[in-house]
Amino acid sequence: MRLDQRLIAGMIEPGTRVLDIGSGDGSLIGHLYRTRNCDARGIEIDMKEVTRSVSHGLPVIHGDADNDLTHFPDDAFDYVVLQRTLQAVERPREVLRQMLRIGRYAIVSFPNFGHWQMRLRLLLTGRMPDNAVWNRPWYATPNIHPCTIRDFLALCEQDGYIVKDWMAIDEEGDRAPWRRSVRLANLFGEQALFLLARAR
Amino acid sequence: MNTFTTARTHSSQIFPEGVVLECGRRLAPVEIAYRTYGTLSPARDNAILICHALTGDQYVAEPHPLTGKPGWWDRMVGPGKPIDTDHFFVICSNVLGGCMGSTGPRSPKSADAYPDGKTELWGTDFPPLTIRDMVRGQELLIRHFGIDRLFAVIGGSMGGMQVLEWAVTFPDKVFAAMPIATAPLHSAQNIAFNEVSRQAIAADPDFAGGRYWEHDAIPARGLGVARMMAHITYLSEEALTRKFGRRTRPGQGCTPPDAGQPASLFSEIFEVESYLRHQGSSFVRRFDANSYLTITRAMDWMDLSAEHDGDFSAAFAGTKIRFCVVCFSSDWLFPTSQSRLLVRALNKAAANVSFVEIDSDKGHDAFLLDEPDFDRTVRGFLAGAAEQAGLSSRPASPDPAPGV
Numbered sequence: 312m313r314l315d316q317r318l319i320a321g322m323i324e325p326g327t328r329v330l331d332i333g334s335g336d337g338s339l340i341g342h343l344y345r346t347r348n349c350d351a352r353g354i355e356i357d358m359k360e361v362t363r364s365v366s367h368g369l370p371v372i373h374g375d376a377d378n379d380l381t382h383f384p385d386d387a388f389d390y391v392v393l394q395r396t397l398q399a400v401e402r403p404r405e406v407l408r409q410m411l412r413i414g415r416y417a418i419v420s421f422p423n424f425g426h427w428q429m430r431l432r433l434l435l436t437g438r439m440p441d442n443a444v445w446n447r448p449w450y451a452t453p454n455i456h457p458c459t460i461r462d463f464l465a466l467c468e469q470d471g472y473i474v475k476d477w478m479a480i481d482e483e484g485d486r487a488p489w490r491r492s493v494r495l496a497n498l499f500g501e502q503a504l505f506l507l508a509r510a511r
Numbered sequence: 512m513n514t515f516t517t518a519r520t521h522s523s524q525i526f527p528e529g530v531v532l533e534c535g536r537r538l539a540p541v542e543i544a545y546r547t548y549g550t551l552s553p554a555r556d557n558a559i560l561i562c563h564a565l566t567g568d569q570y571v572a573e574p575h576p577l578t579g580k581p582g583w584w585d586r587m588v589g590p591g592k593p594i595d596t597d598h599f600f601v602i603c604s605n606v607l608g609g610c611m612g613s614t615g616p617r618s619p620k621s622a623d624a625y626p627d628g629k630t631e632l633w634g635t636d637f638p639p640l641t642i643r644d645m646v647r648g649q650e651l652l653i654r655h656f657g658i659d660r661l662f663a664v665i666g667g668s669m670g671g672m673q674v675l676e677w678a679v680t681f682p683d684k685v686f687a688a689m690p691i692a693t694a695p696l697h698s699a700q701n702i703a704f705n706e707v708s709r710q711a712i713a714a715d716p717d718f719a720g721g722r723y724w725e726h727d728a729i730p731a732r733g734l735g736v737a738r739m740m741a742h743i744t745y746l747s748e749e750a751l752t753r754k755f756g757r758r759t760r761p762g763q764g765c766t767p768p769d770a771g772q773p774a775s776l777f778s779e780i781f782e783v784e785s786y787l788r789h790q791g792s793s794f795v796r797r798f799d800a801n802s803y804l805t806i807t808r809a810m811d812w813m814d815l816s817a818e819h820d821g822d823f824s825a826a827f828a829g830t831k832i833r834f835c836v837v838c839f840s841s842d843w844l845f846p847t848s849q850s851r852l853l854v855r856a857l858n859k860a861a862a863n864v865s866f867v868e869i870d871s872d873k874g875h876d877a878f879l880l881d882e883p884d885f886d887r888t889v890r891g892f893l894a895g896a897a898e899q900a901g902l903s904s905r906p907a908s909p910d911p912a913p914g915v
Binding site: 350352358361362364365366367368369370371372373374379382383384387 | 833835836854855858859860861863864865866867868869870884887888890891892894895896898
C-alpha cells in the first residue's frame with residue numbers, strides 16, 4: 312500500500328462505512344476491511360482492476376466519479392475517498408458536492424500545481440510542467456483540472472466545507488514537514504491530502 | 512411409446528401444501544425435482560442455490576440423463592472448482608413450470624385417468640406462472656433441507672432473474688447473491704423474441720392447441736424453430752463469424768447455383784444453418800413445448816419495479832445482501848446497460864455491490880463457457896463472502912490485494 316494510503320487510512324475511524332472512488336487494485340479498501348473492520352467498497356473505472364479486486368473478494372463496482380455518485384442516497388457512507396483523481400474528473404466541484412452528500416466526510420488527495428518546480432518551469436521555460444505527475448503533454452493529459460492547495464482551500468470556503476485536517480505530502484506519499492503553513496505547503500508540497508466535513 | 516407418461520426417475524420432493532401463485536391460485540401438490548452436490552455443514556450455513564436458465568435443468572454438474580452430455584455448469588461446479596463442492600453444499604432444482612420432474616405443464620392435471628388409461632396433463636391450462644412463483648417453489652425445498660439462510664444464490668439469464676427475486680422476496684434468507692447476465696426487467700426486445708418463439712410453436716399443426724400429448728405427438732417443427740431463433744440471441748456476431756463465417760457445407764459451392772439448377776432454398780448450404788438445425792432438433796428431444804411457452808411467459812412478466820412505480824431501488828430497500836452483478840461485453844440479449852441499471856438501483860438502496868463486466872466475444876452464452884476472468888470473479892466473490900459470513904468450512908481466503 313502506498314504511503315499516502317496509510318495516511319488516508321489513519322484518518323478513518325474503525326468500523327465505519329467507506330467508499331473509495333478510484334479504488335485501483337483495491338489495496339486501500341482491502342486494508343480498511345481487514346485491519347479496521349470497515350465496510351469498505353470501491354468504484355473503479357478500469358475494468359481490469361475491478362475484476363482483480365472482486366476476484367480478491369473486495370466489493371468494487373465499475374464506474375466513475377463524474378457519473379456514478381449521483382445514484383447513491385444521502386449519508387450512505389461515513390467517508391468518501393478520492394485519491395489523486397480530483398484533477399482528472401470532468402466536474403470537480405460537483406464531485407466534491409456529491410462526495411459530501413453521500414458521505415459525512417470526504418477525504419481528497421491531489422497533486423499540487425502550486426509546487427515550486429511547476430512555478431519555476433513555467434517561469435523559466437514558458438512551458439507546461441513535465442515531471443512524474445504531470446508527465447504527459449497538455450493535449451493528452453487526463454489531468455484536466457489542476458489546482459493548487461490555495462485554490463482548493465478557496466473552493467472549500469466558497470462551498471462551505473469544513474477542513475477537519477490537511478497535510479502536504481511528498482512524491483513518495485509520505486507526510487511533508489510544512490503542514491501548518493499554507494504558503495509553504497503550497498510551495499513545497501508535491502501533493503495535498505484533505506479531510507473535509509460538510510457545513511452544518 | 513408415449514413420451515409424456517413414461518416415468519423418469521428424478522430425485523424430487525412432493526409438497527402437499529403446494530404454492531400460492533402470484534395469480535392467486537394455489538398449485539397443490541407441488542413436486543420439486545432437484546440435485547445436490549457436496550455436504551451440508553452441521554450449522555447448515557454453507558448452502559448455495561444455483562438457479563438454472565430457461566432451458567436448463569437441475570443437472571448442473573453431472574451427465575444429463577437424457578442427452579448424456581456433461582452437466583450444464585460442470586466447468587463451474589465441483590470439487591476444487593470456482594463453486595467448490597469441497598466447501599459448499601450446492602442445490603439446483605428444476606423450476607416450477609419445467610419439464611424435468613418439477614410440477615409443470617407436463618404434469619398430470621388431476622389424479623383421474625381418461626377411460627383409455629391416459630392421464631390428462633396440464634398443458635396450456637397450467638396457471639400463469641412468474642419468476643417469483645419459481646422462487647417460492649425453491650423456498651419450499653430449502654425449508655425441507657432445514658436451511659434458514661442460503662449462503663448464496665447464483666444464476667445466469669433467467670437464473671439471474673430468480674436470484675433477484677430471491678433477494679426481493681426472501682431478503683433474510685440470502686447472504687450473498689450473484690445475478691449473472693440478467694436484468695431486473697424483461698425488455699421489450701426480449702419479450703418480442705419470446706413472442707416469435709411462441710408463435711412458431713403455435714403455428715405447428717402438431718401443436719394441436721397445446722393438447723399434442725393426447726396424440727402422442729410433439730410440435731417438433733415449431734419448437735425447433737423457436738430454439739433456432741432463440742439460439743441466435745445467445746451468441747454474438749463475432750462468435751458466429753469465428754465459428755462459421757460464410758463457410759458452406761461439404762459438397763456445396765461457395766457461389767449461387769447455375770441457371771437450370773434448383774434454387775436450393777431449403778437445403779443446408781451454409782454451416783451456420785446446419786448448426787442451428789442441429790440445435791433445434793436436439794432440443795425438441797429433451798424439452799416440452801408447453802413448458803417453453805409457460806416459462807418464456809414467466810420471464811416476460813419479470814419487472815422488479817412493477818410494484819414500486821418504476822423504482823427498482825425500492826425493491827431492494829434496506830437489503831443486507833452482498834451482491835455481485837456480472838455481465839458480458841458482447842451480450843446483446845441482456846446487455847451491460849441492463850446490469851448497470853440494476854447496479855444503480857442497488858447503489859441507490861446503499862446495498863453492498865460488486866459489478867464486473869467480463870470482456871468476451873461469446874455473447875449471452877459466455878456465462879456457460881470458458882472465461883477465466885469470470886471463474887476468478889466467482890471464486891473470489893464467494894471466498895470473500897464466506898469470510899464475511901464466518902462460514903466454518905470455507906475456501907481459502909482470497910489473497911490480499913497487491914500492496915496490502
